[in-house]
Amino acid sequence: MNAKSLLRLPLYEQIKQQILQRVADSEWDSNELLPSEWDLAEQFSVSQGTVRKALTDLVNDGVLYRQQGRGTFVAEPLDDWAGMSMVSPGMLREKPDRLVREFLGIQRGHASDELAATLGLRRGAAVHRIRLLWRQQGQIVALDEVTLPLERFEALDVRWLRQSVGVWAVLQQHFGVRLRVKAEQWRAIGLPREEAQLLHAREGEPALFYLRLAEDMQGQALEWRERWCLTGTLGLSRQQEQ
Structure with missing residues (x-):
């Protein structure tokens, strides 16, 4: 997705796509803890609520998962059998x-x-x-x-x-x-x-x-x-x- 297309998306969707790209680029390994919502909000210069909505979508998509009291982690990518x-x-x-x-x-x-x-x-x-x-x-x-x-x-x-x-x-x-x-x-x-x-x-x-x-x-x-x-x-x- 190019920068012009990205800017046409809602703000939370822009953040979601940027996080997706960082996951795809292996910036975070599987089962690695992501920075906190507050830290990500600071990195992207958006509100914590915007980051939370983006992360929730990615959890629902199976890209991330949450552990109560610990935070949000990168899920193992599906293999060729997709589960x-x-x-x-x-x-x-x-x-x-x-x-x-x-x-x-x-x-x-x-x-x-x-x-x-x-x-x-x-x-x-x-x-x-x-x-x-x-x-x-x-x-x-x-x-x-x-x-x-x-x-x-x-x-x-x-x-x-x-x-x-x-x-x-x-x-x-x-x-x-x-x-x-x-x-x-x-x-x-x-x-x-x-x-x-x-x-x-x-x-x-x-x-x-x-x-x-x-x-x-x-x-x-x-x-x-x-x-x-x-x-x-x-x-x-x-x-x-x-």
Whole structure:
């Protein structure tokens, strides 16, 4: 967001955007205590009430969290699963095992008409397409295909994707972009041939297909993600938010 656009926003929203940018730029680490409302008010030359309203919005957005008597902290950024986890059916109280990401590759392509409209791109705009496998205890459980606008992330480096824990972490670390889920859909499908091969499964095998649109904290749609989840021995659960 440029300075001219920022000035058109209500004052508390201007402060919110500035705090967001400082969080995205890693000025404060995850779980780090922010300065007090009074200190932030002095830094931004606004009232404490304006700062409090901005912080409350960011708490509601999941960017920050509060602890009674201690203050406001930076929340852990969501990972590529955005708070979901794989659990065994009927075992919702179990502690989920960490999913291990396997980077399969990245290639350039062109946005379909639907994708271009959803991400606000021109027709046929260039995009990055990233494929990832997810394993639990060595077992393949899911496949992701992530689409990002190339113009926004032209400098995306394959080394970052190989070394990082996920796409969302790369975008925050290298581009200062923190994502959140804007919309998501689920449906049961039979696995298509190519996806079945990558998942080491049979074509037509029952799977859960997950479609997600993610946006940055300013509300701009930036990521389209398709995920195929094997359902034979595992289920999905949404973790409790901080």
